[in-house]
């Protein structure tokens with residue numbers, strides 16, 4: 001979160017701003033990378049971790065049949081390099097009793113998977129394993145009273161990019177139980193894999209940055225009041241860089257009332273799609289600024305109240321200004337800094353309440369009085385177990401009850417070794433908003 005009074009350095013945000021996406025042929029599916037190939041899925045056998053990577057919790061684990069010690073992974077050795085396939089990497093260990101080991105079946109790709117190596121940011125100690133979204137089967141749980149058991153199918157959201165144990169590009173990955181969601185029977189593993197980061201980012205942006213209260217949604221799947229939840233924690237329990245966003249970003253009386261407008265620039269991106277659906281669920285009027293010809297029909301399915309074509313950006317912002325009478329209080333930008341700046345042209349505080357802009361990939365350089373600038377406090381998800389678990393249990397209900405639509409998917413060929421090619425397509429804009437996951 002950045003305010004006019006305390007504007008943070010934008011260098012990382014600058015790097016996050018994606019290059020222009022070249023126009024591409026329309027594709028109607030989302031890319032999912034099945035991995036490992038079904039026939040290579042390992043047999044479950046007896047527990048026997050003997051090397052330094054062994055679990056600290058062998059006697060207390062709920063898994064009795066797992067003794068695989070090595071696996072195939074993709075390693076990144078440096079910026080601007082491809083991921084390198086390796087066959088003999090140790091299985092990651094469990095380090096506390098909230099962690100589980102997952103046999104990865106499908107991996108979801110995110111823009112950050114190519115941006116981090118290309119631009120050299122957000123990289124932990126190298127070599128590292130990447131990948132933030134995956135789905136698979138629980139093969140080991142560290143505690144017997146876990147809400148998961150061995151054999152459960154789960155999707156996992158790995159926002160903790162510094163921890164390679166939790167990355168997706170490997171055969172077995174670790175996830176904290178509060179960052180995993182059981183996959184209901186009506187959802188395929190491949191549909192679940194690419195949804196996690198997008199859902200978490202959208203829910204935190206709306207719930208914490210804007211203070212949207214999901215407890216009284218119109219459906220049976222009501223969700224958490226994330227702002228109250230996070231503010232019930234001590235400031236010291238959160239990482240320093242998200243304290244201001246979580247505790248000081250918005251005042252109680254500035255939280256949105258159902259019926260207010262929320263404009264989502266990039267509503268057809270994965271995160272935008274989740275945001276449109278969650279905002280509608282919470283009773284808001286949603287403006288989706290998108291390529292209407294390409295994604296308009298889907299946005300109408302999600303219940304968007306107004307579709308604005310993004311191709312002529314000045315015209316787009318005039319429409320938003322006209323419809324909201326220049327008094328838009330909530331702007332959600334899933335594209336770059338330029339569109340964030342454009343959105344502010346339609347934004348204004350009202351009745352003494354400030355306006356709030358959240359930027360997923362950059363914020364304007366110059367702040368405007370009366371507008372609060374927010375960044376998604378994504379670390380809440382893995383650093384505050386209450387927040388992570390509340391989101392995952394809610395997601396489970398939303399999916400089970402068909403309240404939240406999954407993304408359109410495209411399955412990429414080639415197993416783990418096909419990920420570089422799939423990322424190239426994502427980078428080159430050959431997979432559009434509906435298709436870019438692997």
Ligand SMILES: NC(=O)c1ccc[n+]([C@@H]2O[C@H](COP(=O)([O-])OP(=O)(O)OC[C@H]3O[C@@H](n4cnc5c(N)ncnc54)[C@H](OP(=O)(O)O)[C@@H]3O)[C@@H](O)[C@H]2O)c1
Pocket residue numbers: 016018021110111112197198201265266268269270271272289290291294295310334335339359360361376378431432433434436
């Ligand atoms: N800060 C965080 O924690 C966080 C979390 C998640 C994602 N992100 C970032 O948020 C961004 C979106 O991620 P995502 O996974 O949701 O993206 P995505 O699914 O890959 O969506 C990209 C879509 O944006 C739309 N787009 C392209 N050019 C545009 C433009 N000039 N103006 C408006 N929209 C444009 C396109 O859809 P149409 O052509 O249909 O309009 C495109 O398909 C990425 O940059 C990602 O790195 C940040």
